[in-house]
Amino acid sequence: MVVDLQPIIYLLKPVGVFVFIGLCFSPAWSQVRLGWEHDQAAYFTFPTSLLPGEPSIEVHKKGSKSAILGKIQKIQDSIVFRPALRFEKGIEYEVYSAGNKLAYFKVPKNSHTSTYVQSVFPSVDTLPQNLLKVYIVFSSPMAENQAYDHLQLTDELGNKIPEAFLTLTPELWDEERKTFTLWFDPGRVKKHLLRHQKLGAPLEQGKNYSFVISRQWTDREGNPLKESFKKTFFVQVADTRSPDLAAWEIKVPKAGTDHKLIVSLKESLDYSLILGNMVGLSRDEQAIHGRFALVEGEKILEFTPQKPWTPGRYQLTAYHALEDLAGNNLNRLFDRDLKKETRPGTKKYHTRYFDIR
Amino acid sequence: MKKFLLVCGALFISAWGMGADKSPSPLKANFIEGSPTIKSMNALAFGPEGVLFVGDSRNARIFAIDTQDEQAGEATEIKIQQFDKVVADVLGTTADKIAIQDIAVNPISKVIYFSVHHNDGTPLLLKVVDNEIKTVPLENIKFSEVRLNDPVAEDAKDRRGRELRIWAVSDLSYHNGSVLVSGLSNQEFSSTFRSIPFPFTGKQEHSSLEVYHAAHGQFETFAPIKAFTATEVNNEPHLIASYTCTPLVVFPMNQLKPGEHVKGRTVAELGNWNTPLDIITLEKEGRQYILIANSNRALMKIKVSDIASFRDALTTPVKERAATAGVDFIALPFVNVQQLAKLDDSQFVVLQRKASGSLDLFTPGNRWL
Secondary structure: OOOOOOOOOOOOOOEOOEEEOOOEOOHHHHHOEEEEEOOEEEEEEEEHHHOOOOOOOEEEEOOOOOEOOEEEEEEOOEEEEEEOOOEOEOOEEEEEEOOEEEEEEEEOOOOOOOOOEEEEEOOOOEEEOOOOEEEEEEOOOEOOOOHHHOEEEEOOOOOEOOOOEOOOOOOOEOOOOOEEEEEEOHHHHOOOOHHHHHHOOOOOOOOEEEEEEOOOOEEOOOOEOOOOEEEEEEEEOOOOOOOOHHHOEEEOOOOOOOOOEEEEOOOOEOHHHHOOOOEEEEEOOEEOOEEEEEEOOOOEEEEEEOOOOOOEEEEEEEEOOOEEOOOOEOOOOOEEEOOOOOOOOOOOEEEEEEEEO | OHHHHHHHHHHHHHHHHHHHHHOOOHHHOOOEEEOOOOOOOOEEEEOOOOEEEEEEOOOOEEEEEEOOOOOOOOOOOOEEOOHHHHHHHHHOOOHHHEEEEEEEEOOOOOOEEEEEEEOOOOEEEEEEEOOEEEEOOOOOEEEEEEEOOOOOOOOOEOOOOOEOOOEEEEEEEEEOOEEEEEEEEOOOOOEEEEEEEOOOOOOOOOOOEEEEEEEOOOEEEOOOEEEEEEEEEOOEEEEEEEEOOOEEEEEEHHHOOOOOEEEEEEEEEOOOOOOEEEEEEEEEOOEEEEEEEEOOOOEEEEEHHHHHHOOOOOOOOOOOEOOEEEOOOEEEOOOOEEEEEEOOOOOEEEEEEOOOOOEEEEOOOOOOO
């Protein structure tokens, strides 16, 4: 028999690992508990005395005829229902046995709007016409499968530039889902591909554009961003030269100090330089421990040693895949014209030496 | 006595037979029992003996799972309308919060397996049995795994131990004793393609290949491979790969060796505003075809024999043909196909966003070949 019409009562504060869930249809069913794991409603449990014999229950999302996939287990004196996907915050669920609704509950939603766009790389506001990649860093983990609905490139008048970005599946997120990598459509950036011929490059030299990030992009909790975000930049000539270690200017610290080693890169390099082990410092083939940072519009590479410098000859090494903002790496250009240019380099690592005295 | 010996013999044969059943096949001999920690399921592919390969980008690993689904089955008609809503209902969520990541059909049982990601990043492995959705258990199963190592990034962690570089699996396939994996990274815009011998040995014998294609003979260009299929072209195994920037490129498999700089032959460009999503190889009446699902084009059908005979390699800016170029293709009347998988030699299953907005999973039959 379905007893209904009683108000839902929430007791939201966790009691140990449990929280009381919404209301139940007889006082006995108030013994149902929701179990939390990693801030997620992972299961619910109730004493076996409530359903003697083989437990047979179905859990439905309110209004749905389909039973939720999950496992029912008897653990000592309790019956545990663990859904395949944890119960979702903000959704109401109903528990049935033999066609009778026994209980219903709603997982409370933590509403907040504190997630924001922390930074966008490249951080400079003058960018090459053949810019390839943009990194967006958020303050908290974000939801998946929404990025391309909430990102826009606009012109000076605020009009959307269509099809500017490559819509990738899966989206390129870091492990924490706080840094998103956005590619410009390479079919448009690359010369002589049909897309480039038909549509032209997404960016035109001498014009201003903006990256616009909508507030509607939600974080992992399903809450929208604190505010929308806009970065306006000016487009200059295309970058058609590979980064060159020989041109880097190295400001060498003195021996006995723990001052930073400062390397002027002569151009903004890709943010990924610090994402991976792309540069290294060694002496007599022994790695020097410390921390690299990319600063001042990604034009300066700084290295802070863990220990004071000792005199000697040092080696700064860069992996060949290190790229500039246009995808040109140390060995080859993003677009290599076979009729004009020489063969790509083959060195795996490029090096510069300097002495500390 | 004779009867006793007969009974003993029967018992022995039966025990021996049972023992034989229990001993794992050489392919699964190094599988371990447990619960794999899979953090994402971006790509799925079946190997032999019911082994399902799961490409996990967040873990930078490929898992080989023994589904124990080895009962031979026939391809049956599948039709599930509003598939995303149906899946959301059985997961207790809403369709706007989930995304179907990939679909693979077990070539033995013909059961459709698919992976789903919730917006919060939770991955789930499900299957379609008699037009109903079921879970695929991932606890206390037999599995093995291989790490997609990268010599650059092995110690690329920050102080809190986060993996900073990511390598997303874009497609996965099993061919002739190897798991083939394409991927793209957030660090460099080039194609990373791996061929990993299976069973996984624990040693990381594979290394990445640098594959590139030429645009009209003039520009050497690098880009990530989005989708690929392995098939015989001129009786030699070839990889037919589609790039994120739309060229369709063919590579002889025997040239794909670690450390080699391999240039592919561009045989087509698949059109503006379009990203290839899936490629499969089918066969009908002795003729091989590839089918390509696209983000912004109809499902394309290309004869493999046309690829074999296409020698020009798009050396000059080509004549425009419906904004595409290269080998002839036939556009099948399926637009907005989000997922495409091989059901049997001549049939396929699609996940298609219909004009009505409904995302349907169905088997169109083999009349389209």
